[in-house]
Amino acid sequence: MAYENGVLVYGEAKDGRLLSITGELLNVGRQLADSLGQPLSAALIGEGTAELAQEAIALGADKVFVVDDAIFAEYLHDLHVPAAVNVAKEVDPYIILAGQTASGRDLAPHLAFHLDTGIAIDCTALEIDSSTNRMRATRPFSGGNFRQVIGVKTQPQMATIRSKAIDGAAPDTSRTGEVVNVNHGVDASQSRMKFIESKPIESEGVRLEDADVVVSGGRGIGGPEGFEGLEDLAAIFDGGAVGGSRAATDSGFTAPERMVGITGVIVAPNLYMAIGISGASQHLAGCGGAKTIVAINTDEEAQIFGSSSFGVVGDYKQVVPAFAEEVKKLLQG
């Protein structure tokens, strides 16, 4: 059993910088490695990742395994998975962690089956059980209605972590570590998949996942027209963005990429406004990390009030315009 090889995290980078999930993985990975008294390694698969190795060390890695090749510029399943398998075999770790992100949620379960091991998906807390020295992985399930603690019975023990569930590591530039270039051994010509093009979402202003204030609407908004008022409200705030519930996006009230929730975007803004949203667990899974949730709903029994700090019981059509006007005054004053 490769006990001594510690924890391996799969970091993510884009446009020449590490994504925040990498800091979150290194933070929890460091805690697990320290509990075990074992090293923490990071794998960085991508293009231009060699230059990010020092940054990963500053965030807690002892060793960084770099796969830096133009063929990995975009995440493509059929190239990334074999490269990740090769890194895992080279490192032979005790624990493997990845992010439950657009690419990590594809990579991680495939990697687990290739390594013939088990995985706990979308976890919000990880710890080492000091009596068994094995990982305990806490995860929400059934759309967030319940929690379970998973133990992986096989080796290596794998888990993915939900984005924004765990704080990112603070960089310490005085840390030192080792950088290893890995020969990925992937022949792109053998790929059974071809990347054709990406269709990025054109959105003005701040990205929903980075927004400081998120104004979300649900089925109660009634149609696309109602969302225009939410756009106006979001625009009043510096760093405001509009989101929606699945009922709102499925009905075409707003664009699908605006969906907040377990299978949509995960946001953790300072202020989350849930307007005409009932508060299903699957929706709350995407906004539960907000500092303050405010609900506006005609139904005083709506579940959303149970997760909110402030609420107004009333028709949003009357509440929101007056609220928006008053906010504008306060922010200008």
Add this chain to the structure above:
Amino acid sequence: MRIVTCVKQMPDPESPASLYSIDDVNKKVVPSSNVPPDVSDYDRYGVEAALMLKDKDADVHISVVSLGIDHSLDVIKRPVAMGCDDLYLIQGEDLDDPDPSITSHGLVAAVNQIGDVDLITFGRQSGNRDQASVGPGVAVILGWPCVTNAVDLEDIGDGKLRVERLSEGGTEIVEVNLPAVLTFSSEMPHQPRYATMRGIMQAKRVEPTIWSASDLGLDVASLEKIEVLDVFFPTSTTEVEIIEGDSPAEAGRALAQRLREARVI
């Protein structure tokens, strides 16, 4: 083309948590009898994707495969009523919502029994486990390519599909060689279709083929890779402060002032 679409039966995902109790011995949540069974939500999109191919090519044959315990025929025949052709059930006491490793191996065994399958479609994740692992597991065991979180597909001939999938900050188009595994998310061009009258009649006539794990040569216990150590309800500590006013507009203004006072804005 021969398609297998995999469908899970589970308790209605939108029933509130208060209708469940916790079985501490078996580390499970147990729905009360007021929670009806349903087809796992995202699986309906995998079914729809298969039907989109059949719409364009009447020679497409779609088999529905479900692994579990206590299948309700009313529920599990819904994909047939939507337009699929036949139904295979893998059933047993040892297949009560098992580990994704067990489910994946069971589905692969069924696919091998069915034979000559070109495409397997799934939902992106089940609505009660949210593990998103069975589609990938089936792909790895079969050695087939897998596109997860697909939202649209087109048969472009030459043994290839063109697939649009969710990516970081948008979508992307990939081409994938068949045989392949695809998992679907709900951001498709349209919602899954309703059953037709004809489909409902067809579903009535369909007799499912039923296999047990041992019929398929599976040693269930040896395939288990994860265990549930504990299960509990999340605790909520939020206490809501309801802002009132003489009119809804007054309440809206008062809310803004209260948020300012609390330094939220």
